[in-house]
Amino acid sequence: MWSLVAPATAALIAASAVNAQAGVVATNPNGATNPDKPEFYPVGAQVNQTSLSRLLSLNGVDDFCLFGPMEPGPDSLIGNTEPTVVSWCTKPRNNARLIPDGAIHAAHVIKTPAYVQIYGFWDGTKVNIPAGDSGGELDPHGAENLGNPIGGNVTSNIVDGKTDVFYEEWMSFISFDQFCLRICTSESPGVPASLMCEHQLDIMGCRFVMAIEDFYSSNNTFTFCEGENAAPPGLYPQPRFTVGNTVTPTGPAFFPKTSNCVTYSTISNGVDFKNLMVTAAPTVLVGQSSSVVAVPTTSQAVVTTPTAVPTFPASGAASSDASASGGKASGTGAAASGAASGSASTKPSGAKPLVGSAGLIASTVAVIGVVVGAIAVF
Ligand SMILES: *[C@@H]1O[C@H](CO)[C@@H](O)[C@H](O)[C@H]1NC(C)=O
Ligand SMILES: *[C@@H]1O[C@H](CO)[C@@H](O)[C@H](O)[C@H]1NC(C)=O
Numbered sequence: 001m002w003s004l005v006a007p008a009t010a011a012l013i014a015a016s017a018v019n020a021q022a023g024v025v026a027t028n029p030n031g032a033t034n035p036d037k038p039e040f041y042p043v044g045a046q047v048n049q050t051s052l053s054r055l056l057s058l059n060g061v062d063d064f065c066l067f068g069p070m071e072p073g074p075d076s077l078i079g080n081t082e083p084t085v086v087s088w089c090t091k092p093r094n095n096a097r098l099i100p101d102g103a104i105h106a107a108h109v110i111k112t113p114a115y116v117q118i119y120g121f122w123d124g125t126k127v128n129i130p131a132g133d134s135g136g137e138l139d140p141h142g143a144e145n146l147g148n149p150i151g152g153n154v155t156s157n158i159v160d161g162k163t164d165v166f167y168e169e170w171m172s173f174i175s176f177d178q179f180c181l182r183i184c185t186s187e188s189p190g191v192p193a194s195l196m197c198e199h200q201l202d203i204m205g206c207r208f209v210m211a212i213e214d215f216y217s218s219n220n221t222f223t224f225c226e227g228e229n230a231a232p233p234g235l236y237p238q239p240r241f242t243v244g245n246t247v248t249p250t251g252p253a254f255f256p257k258t259s260n261c262v263t264y265s266t267i268s269n270g271v272d273f274k275n276l277m278v279t280a281a282p283t284v285l286v287g288q289s290s291s292v293v294a295v296p297t298t299s300q301a302v303v304t305t306p307t308a309v310p311t312f313p314a315s316g317a318a319s320s321d322a323s324a325s326g327g328k329a330s331g332t333g334a335a336a337s338g339a340a341s342g343s344a345s346t347k348p349s350g351a352k353p354l355v356g357s358a359g360l361i362a363s364t365v366a367v368i369g370v371v372v373g374a375i376a377v378f
């Protein structure tokens, strides 16, 4: 809608409107450390808590990823680590790290015709964000237009509920206690995806940029809603917009209406953090009921026997051992993988499957086989 946007953006919009969906679906290569597809770890795999995957997905209230620093420590302020943050997910997916249960205090997804967004509150220290860090903004552009983080990419299956799509335009704000992420999934003639996912309002925060009326009263709840589109961030439908206005606005143009909201009591990742092994196909909360459905497991990672688990960052002032993996190498000798590996090795054992038994290998192959057919390939 032309009426939605300010005169200053008219030229940009006119140029962009020529090709209706240009700039919506990503066309450039995926990040170098990302898996080719946003798949779940297979049953039998161990989640890699030192992964460098930078692939986010946002599919639902309990199936999303956010960025967090590679390593814990006071130097990991988001402002310092924007180019290198990595993906942390609520489910074992994307070859990425797993957000521990309890870290997400609230999560609210809104699906609109133009975007899907999530916002909420968390204990960001569980994903290496220093306590008290007021955070920063992540987006697909960055200083060299390679993305912030470099190689960061996003997918969602929100449009039809099953097809994973890589999208070009997104923005995310994270701090030690808050997060929000918007992925632009379409555009209308007046509002290109780049405008609806405008990424230069760093200091304004989630409530303003993502037009969330109840943001500060939404802690400790979990919802999935549909909604109408917000005005693009920082733009005001005429006649309220005034050119040359230098006063920081107190709120967005309007707070969009939501509908068909479903409330959930909590979310969980389904993985035992003691050994990080994926022992069952992930399930996700969907739809109008809070039923749990099985999701096909896919072939992202190598099926392996459990190995010793690195100390989880939150527990540690962990060693700042700069291992190439970016991981914390400090080991508790951790407990209990129940694994064949009796060694107290403090690092994951690498990509090679340790499985010695033909039986296990056979079942691995079977899982992978299922997968290939099961997921819509983008
Ligand atoms: C990955 O991100 C880069 C940088 O934003 C972007 O140019 C590219 O199109 C994205 N690729 C995919 C597959 O999402
Ligand atoms: C975990 O990810 C790191 C960084 O990509 C990699 O070096 C390491 O081999 C991975 N571990 C496993 C078990 O795949």
Ligand SMILES: *[C@@H]1O[C@H](CO)[C@@H](O)[C@H](O)[C@H]1NC(C)=O
Residues within 6 Å of the ligand: 105, 121, 122, 177, 219, 220
């Ligand atoms: C949200 O609630 C949790 C308790 O579940 C609390 O620990 C946290 O501090 C709250 N976050 C904010 C920003 O108030």
